Amino acid sequence: MIEIRGLKKRYGKKEVVRGLDLKVPSGTIFGFLGPNGAGKTTTMKMAVGILNPTEGDIRIGELAATDQRIRERVGFMPEAPYFYDRLTGMEFMRFCGSLFAKHPSDEHHMRLLTLAGIVHAKDRPISTYSKGMKQRLGFAQALVNDPDYLFLDEPLDGLDPIGRKEVKDIIRELSTPRRTVFFNSHILADVEAICDRIGILHEGKLLYEGPVREFCAGKPLEDRFVETIERHQKEKR
């Protein structure tokens, strides 16, 4: 279970996340949606310990997100990742693995690179990778510790249609009762296809949280999403 309570994040006077409350049950694939600047990435960064909340807290399993120990069980793929370009793909995987208490073996790294579809380029410097290959490497490193909680920030960005299908299939395969997948995406059709539950964030506030089918009620997710955001904007006026 991922539990967010009264979460706020302020940068100076600007409040990016405004009292967010959210529960994501274990074993679900949760899609976190919202327009640009809604606070999705900020929330995710607080969940994985990169940022500290201004107020409120996040619990992942039985531990607070600020607790160092929980990160042994968390995987994170940042949006549009940048890498250490002079390392090879395999060296980067080894580096990521070496930051955990249990160092994964090279066979494990090979399996992940194969799963991500870039094993053929494992000995090439990352500087020679295409955008899609970097995206896949970012995905592979998020799995290096076989995490129980997987946070993916725009994992389908920069992938061609075949790549997107492959990554969606992998996300589905990764979904087990033990593992929770939490991901941000703008590509609503993909969210609709793979998520059990969604949360819609707008201007730092949660507008909806629940099963994706219930939210759609027979309409495409994109239409319902736009309706929800527009209704919220009208109510604000």
Place this chain on the structure above:
Amino acid sequence: MKRACAIALNTFREAIRDRVLAGILGFATLYILLVIFLGALSLGDLMMIRSFGLAGVYVFGLLATIFLSSSILYKEIERRTLYFVLAKPVTRGEVVVGKFLGMFAAVALSVGIMAAIYLAVVAYEGGGMDTWGLLAIGFELVELGVFVALLICLSAVASPMTSTVCAILVLFTGHLLGSALEQAKTISGTAYMIIQALYTVLPNLEKFNIRDLVVHQVALTPTVVVAAVAYGGIYIAALLYVSWLFFRRREL
């Protein structure tokens, strides 16, 4: 510490594969080899060879340190490569220590290569094994360690250009402070107090400069060696602590 070592290994790998470092080492090699011709011009004067050789190792070591370290944390923050690291069970303190160890190892390797070429040149010119020269290079290395720590500290808050300018200012003042303090004693008053404050806060880099003593073959006492190494170590530890204070508050 294991995680800091993993970060150090990664930093070291990245640094030694940097083309700028290869370029600096290329120029350094050329310069130190040119000292042979300088020796021929001075009729094989070993003092001249040692003086220019050790200065070359120092200057090129410093260049490598500044080029490699001025953006060490800044670049990772700007390019967001730190997201990969900080989302794992790694503290910001481990990042600072790991970055220092990795960069210092890369600088030490560069200085080691230059030192080997320098020693070969001195031996070729009939100077035998220049043990004192090696000690002078060891002192230079401690000074470069102080610079790596200083640049990590600066790069946690400032751009590479600002860090470089600040490091160059510290370089000049750090080497001049000792004599400036002596001069200021004669005038006393506010100027003396300001220079004394600077002398206390900024590193006294002249403690690591034993090149003239080595060139003129003036023996050093073990106390001087231990004091300089201890001073460098304490200064590095203090700078890394300040780096951590800056870095832990930094929003990424």
